[in-house]
Amino acid sequence: MPNKKQIYDRDKVAIGLAIFVALISFPFWFNMGKASPAPEIKLSDKAKAAKQCIAPTAYMRAEHMAILDLWRDTVVRDAKRVYSTNDGLTFNMSLSTGENSCMGCHVTKADFCDKCHNYASVRPYCWDCHIAPKENK
Amino acid sequence: MNVNYLFSLLVVVALFLFAWVGAGVWEMKYLFGVFIPYAAFITFAIGVIYRIVNWAQSPVPFRIPTTCGQAESLPWIKQNKIDNPSTLWGVIVRMLLEVLFFRSLFRNIKLEFNAGKRIAYEWEKWLWLAALAFHWSFLAVLVRHLRFFTEPVPFAIQMLEEMDSILQVGLPVIFLSGFALLAAATYLFVRRVVIPQVRYISLPADYFPLFLIMAIAATGMFMRYLTKVDIIRIKELTMGLVSLHPAIPDGVGTLFFVHLFLVCVLFAYFPFSKLMHSGGVLMSPTRNLANNNRAKRHVNPWNYPVKVHTYEEYENEFRDRMIEAGLPVDKKE
Numbered sequence: 001m002p003n004k005k006q007i008y009d010r011d012k013v014a015i016g017l018a019i020f021v022a023l024i025s026f027p028f029w030f031n032m033g034k035a036s037p038a039p040e041i042k043l044s045d046k047a048k049a050a051k052q053c054i055a056p057t058a059y060m061r062a063e064h065m066a067i068l069d070l071w072r073d074t075v076v077r078d079a080k081r082v083y084s085t086n087d088g089l090t091f092n093m094s095l096s097t098g099e100n101s102c103m104g105c106h107v108t109k110a111d112f113c114d115k116c117h118n119y120a121s122v123r124p125y126c127w128d129c130h131i132a133p134k135e136n137k
Numbered sequence: 138m139n140v141n142y143l144f145s146l147l148v149v150v151a152l153f154l155f156a157w158v159g160a161g162v163w164e165m166k167y168l169f170g171v172f173i174p175y176a177a178f179i180t181f182a183i184g185v186i187y188r189i190v191n192w193a194q195s196p197v198p199f200r201i202p203t204t205c206g207q208a209e210s211l212p213w214i215k216q217n218k219i220d221n222p223s224t225l226w227g228v229i230v231r232m233l234l235e236v237l238f239f240r241s242l243f244r245n246i247k248l249e250f251n252a253g254k255r256i257a258y259e260w261e262k263w264l265w266l267a268a269l270a271f272h273w274s275f276l277a278v279l280v281r282h283l284r285f286f287t288e289p290v291p292f293a294i295q296m297l298e299e300m301d302s303i304l305q306v307g308l309p310v311i312f313l314s315g316f317a318l319l320a321a322a323t324y325l326f327v328r329r330v331v332i333p334q335v336r337y338i339s340l341p342a343d344y345f346p347l348f349l350i351m352a353i354a355a356t357g358m359f360m361r362y363l364t365k366v367d368i369i370r371i372k373e374l375t376m377g378l379v380s381l382h383p384a385i386p387d388g389v390g391t392l393f394f395v396h397l398f399l400v401c402v403l404f405a406y407f408p409f410s411k412l413m414h415s416g417g418v419l420m421s422p423t424r425n426l427a428n429n430n431r432a433k434r435h436v437n438p439w440n441y442p443v444k445v446h447t448y449e450e451y452e453n454e455f456r457d458r459m460i461e462a463g464l465p466v467d468k469k470e
Contacts, residue, residue: 020186038370065308069307
């Protein structure tokens with residue numbers, strides 16, 4: 001009777017299993033135990049003073065892209081350029097024009113946008129058309 | 138209503154609710170965010186290796202490839218080198234086409250009686266197409282998720298994301314593979330329910346992974362496109378897992394834990410299920426052997442040394458008596 005203990009084609013099976021183990025353990029050996037803490041956003045003084053963006057922080061974190069998408073459509077299709085919050089504050093519905101736009105408060109793209117986007121591997125196409133504000137160092 | 142798919146559906150719903158209540162109400166976030174993922178990963182790795190080694194212990198003494206073309210023969214008869222391979226390279230090409238493009242499924246035909254009660258063989262490519270869409274989009278989804286498990290994110294994964302979001306619809310941009318996965322899995326489920334013959338042979342083991350994958354895809358897309366999650370906190374969690382410094386950051390939504398739990402169930406279930414066809418296809422002797430039964434000698438691995446008694450030995454033993462009886466012998470003395 002066949003001996004159940006024997007592994008046939010031992011070399012080929014071993015190579016296959018080695019490839020399998022290497023593939024599924026990829027995230028472990030790629031990062032090699034080094035910690036990669038989440039990035040800290042650097043807020044400008046103006047943003048710090050305002051305490052809150054156009055909506056609470058948690059909401060902005062999750063929904064900012066949807067807001068920007070909606071704003072773009074509203075500006076382009078309806079020519080409405082002013083957004084007013086529930087508190088009665090008004091903002092310019094624009095990413096990068098003037099003091100009252102997004103980048104008017106969040107002045108540096110590198111410190112504000114890119115940190116999280118790079119960490120989450122998100123490459124928004126905002127800057128395909130918009131010109132990023134000049135970074136003051 | 139069919140017990141088989143109803144049972145599978147209820148199991149997936151129960152798993153969903155279990156994670157929802159466990160992570161959301163009982164706040165057992167460490168269990169769902171750290172302990173279960175590690176346990177599932179270890180179960181998956183050891184289980185798959187165990188199954189493969191177990192299969193490798195079955196001897197295949199005779200070449201039994203399913204041949205689909207002319208075998209190697211006389212020089213003037215043209216061999217089909219891929220469908221009836223006689224060399225290692227032929228086998229490799231055949232396996233690659235099978236694994237990457239499901240060639241044997243492409244041959245699928247449907248037998249039908251047409252109007253004149255004559256048998257007709259019809260092309261049936263939908264299963265092949267859906268299977269191809271399902272597996273490739275699942276691979277794309279899986280590889281894309283590596284962005285949560287690598288820092289910095291490798292260029293190849295970024296490129297895949299770019300290709301996947303090529304339509305630039307909405308924000309966050311739509312990933313095509315997620316929708317393809319959900320659509321293909323739905324088709325594969327509907328096919329099992331709608332075609333009577335297929336429904337007859339479908340078991341909970343067929344429906345359960347489909348429902349599970351549909352639930353995983355649905356929760357993932359729900360998080361990305363509708364309810365939204367704090368992706369930075371989630372990457373903090375996943376990076377903690379792979380750098381072996383697990384921690385649960387604040388502000389990770391319950392739906393994420395449900396998604397993660399369903400993925401863990403899929404991984405842990407994998408080695409014990411039909412999903413092992415992914416390893417099994419490489420181990421199937423009807424695919425991975427060259428058709429060289431006569432060209433090469435294949436020794437049966439469980440052959441034991443047979444005790445033989447040659448004529449020479451026989452004659453040596455009985456020579457005297459043979460000569461006495463007047464029988465012819467090879468050697469006189």
